[in-house]
């Protein structure tokens with residue numbers, strides 16, 4: 001209802017974003033840092049930024065998100081935040097005792113130009129970092145990029161600070177899962193284990209942001225990649241980076257630092273992307289695909305072929321993060337659906353190149369990087385769709401235009417489930433198929449005339 005002002009008439013805009021399809025860099029850095037065991041993310045800026053980032057993650061994951069802040073006030077804004085960060089590092093190790101503090105910057109500290117590596121060195125020189133403890137950092141100026149860039153920067157930071165090549169290769173594969181849900185990280189680990197491959201998954205937010213209720217508060221939940229595991233990534237036989245936007249920078253950094261070969265794949269969402277993931281893993285680790293994985297795949301194909309008449313030709317609009325949109329669009333095409341509008345707020349020519357490949361047989365398809373949800377709404381107003389897929393903010397469009405809506409992506413503030421049920425792998429694809437089918441068939445049931453209101457499909 002709040003978007004009734006959206007007009008169908010499209011005017012060229014360059015310097016104005018309305019209803020962004022992204023959020024700010026530090027949120028991604030904070031999420032990635034939570035995927036390190038015993039790590040406290042630290043926001044180097046004002047309290048307001050940190051509160052916003054924590055609350056957005058808390059609302060999405062429905063878990064308490066711990067993070068500290070340099071608490072800039074007027075003084076730090078004028079003279080720089082060195083004194084604040086030094087005091088913060090001292091307090092955090094004394095009071096909260098993490099193994100690692102993962103510092104990310106904010107717009108304010110970036111504009112001031114605080115030199116974080118220099119401040120960390122001074123903290124070490126001043127004895128503020130106890131033995132066996134670490135402070136790492138990444139820069140996350142939010143006036144460029146998006147939350148996906150922030151995530152990628154923090155994962156790259158993990159490589160820069162920890163990866164080591166000892167000269168002795170380890171029989172393990174690095175998997176950089178990209179920005180996916182804790183349940184997806186768990187599912188990726190399950191698939192890799194099923195393939196009999198040893199791996200280091202980083203970051204890993206499973207058992208951190210989907211930890212069980214035990215009756216005891218755990219400031220640092222048991223999940224997360226450990227420092228030793230991060231160190232060992234430099235000795236792995238290879239790296240599989242899932243998602244060009246969220247994971248490739250860390251894989252490239254690891255290759256240039258420790259000479260670890262890497263392959264960048266789409267997120268394993270849907271049939272074909274999962275096939276490519278399994279195949280790369282098979283080749284890199286030199287293993288055979290077990291029958292159990294073939295059975296999972298067969299089950300997915302069975303459901304797709306049983307239900308294909310309900311998918312065929314349905315027009316879909318999507319918005320969100322580039323890595324997810326690329327894989328999801330390919331899956332929709334596999335289902336014989338038509339992803340006609342695809343919008344991301346993140347920047348990157350690679351997004352448009354990949355979408356052009358995936359949607360080459362859908363001439364009416366429009367896709368745009370650095371765009372916004374307002375533009376998507378205008379496209380929908382001009383020519384409607386049968387289904388909308390996106391984060392919680394899509395509910396306004398869905399209601400205004402009366403379109404079936406599937407919540408997918410970040411953030412999802414008004415539902416649960418996204419952090420507990422995977423969408424990666426063959427089993428995740430099956431859950432996605434069920435969601436899509438339910439949305440379409442619920443609408444069919446709602447709109448059917450009495451004489452065509454069927455009990456059995």
Ligand code: SF4
Pocket residue numbers: 024025026048049052105106107108142143
């Ligand atoms: S956009 Fe910049 S100022 Fe705003 S919350 Fe993000 S980091 Fe803070």
